[in-house]
Amino acid sequence: MQSYPSKLLEQAVNELAKLPGIGRKTALRMALHLLKRNVQEVESLGTAVIKMRNDIIYCTECHNISDQELCAICASPKRDHALICVVEDIRDVMAIENTGQFSGVYHVLGGIISPMDGIGPRDLHIEALISRVETGKIVEIILALPTTIEGDTTNFYLFRKLAEFNLKLTTIARGVSIGDELEHTDEVTLGRSILNRTPYESGLKQ
Amino acid sequence: MQSYPSKLLEQAVNELAKLPGIGRKTALRMALHLLKRNVQEVESLGTAVIKMRNDIIYCTECHNISDQELCAICASPKRDHALICVVEDIRDVMAIENTGQFSGVYHVLGGIISPMDGIGPRDLHIEALISRVETGKIVEIILALPTTIEGDTTNFYLFRKLAEFNLKLTTIARGVSIGDELEHTDEVTLGRSILNRTPYESGLKQ
Numbered sequence: 001m002q003s004y005p006s007k008l009l010e011q012a013v014n015e016l017a018k019l020p021g022i023g024r025k026t027a028l029r030m031a032l033h034l035l036k037r038n039v040q041e042v043e044s045l046g047t048a049v050i051k052m053r054n055d056i057i058y059c060t061e062c063h064n065i066s067d068q069e070l071c072a073i074c075a076s077p078k079r080d081h082a083l084i085c086v087v088e089d090i091r092d093v094m095a096i097e098n099t100g101q102f103s104g105v106y107h108v109l110g111g112i113i114s115p116m117d118g119i120g121p122r123d124l125h126i127e128a129l130i131s132r133v134e135t136g137k138i139v140e141i142i143l144a145l146p147t148t149i150e151g152d153t154t155n156f157y158l159f160r161k162l163a164e165f166n167l168k169l170t171t172i173a174r175g176v177s178i179g180d181e182l183e184h185t186d187e188v189t190l191g192r193s194i195l196n197r198t199p200y201e202s203g204l205k206q
Numbered sequence: 207m208q209s210y211p212s213k214l215l216e217q218a219v220n221e222l223a224k225l226p227g228i229g230r231k232t233a234l235r236m237a238l239h240l241l242k243r244n245v246q247e248v249e250s251l252g253t254a255v256i257k258m259r260n261d262i263i264y265c266t267e268c269h270n271i272s273d274q275e276l277c278a279i280c281a282s283p284k285r286d287h288a289l290i291c292v293v294e295d296i297r298d299v300m301a302i303e304n305t306g307q308f309s310g311v312y313h314v315l316g317g318i319i320s321p322m323d324g325i326g327p328r329d330l331h332i333e334a335l336i337s338r339v340e341t342g343k344i345v346e347i348i349l350a351l352p353t354t355i356e357g358d359t360t361n362f363y364l365f366r367k368l369a370e371f372n373l374k375l376t377t378i379a380r381g382v383s384i385g386d387e388l389e390h391t392d393e394v395t396l397g398r399s400i401l402n403r404t405p406y407e408s409g410l411k412q
Binding site for chain 2 (some may be wrong): 005021042043047054072110
């Protein structure tokens, strides 16, 4: 066990090392960096994380992070509220929003089913999704979960839960990334890209 | 520019992204991780860094980080106070202390001379080192600075400043790491390890 010349430093290192992907060496480098910064800068870091944790709200509709009870997307009259895209967490919402290609709304599960990590269906916002569907106003649900065993399990669970409702259930397309070379694409992706081939669009049509 | 669903989240990400080696993606991952932790845990992170920055003291003798005016090493009667090891920062003190091989005291410069980064001799604790030498109680100074241009510049600067005093000036040995193979050692290190060869010790003597 490393011994630190100061208890205050040791405590800060202990706390920083709890952040994901941060080991004790990196935590020490961060702490020494903070010691060289002025007091105001360090206070704004400390208070920003505390304030975020204490004051952040989750949208009551889609469970996205929000500053109001209803997030900006759910509150927007310009979005298609009959089209829900189901995602694992808020980073996926940000990634899809960045594309500018999606006009519907979201449903953030807050994770995926993972028995290994002790995460079951009840730990996710699945009941809330069913409630939204039960209003009868939803036309299509797009599943945009990761292509892992956990993602597939969650997809299948949702499929069974949603099968009884009269709605279109789709998943996002998987295929060769634009710009990627075929020879460097993994077999599963390449295989799926052939199975799910789409009609050729010349780009010449209006 | 990425748009965030919440100002509070955005502020926390902005602050976390100022940490060394942390980009905006990693900062977002950290912020989302903190949102899943309980309030007390996040508060102890926030207050630990603020408390460290506000309350930490530097040893008046060696400029190491400390909880008292004189650090545990400088205050110890068991250490050889006539032998000073000069290092760049407190991480070096911790590394050398971990070896258990050094019985002297330290002098933390707080950086090395680096004109590129605008760090000159006056930004370092060099005057304080000279003052310690001027007491006439110092027998040997070991320079343990990095083997970079900046380290060499600082070594040379200190050498010129300290030349007028009657003391032994040494640098730590550079050579092939224990366990390393010769064929994988860089030429400069290998060359230096031959120049600075040491008498063979069989380990059989008492």
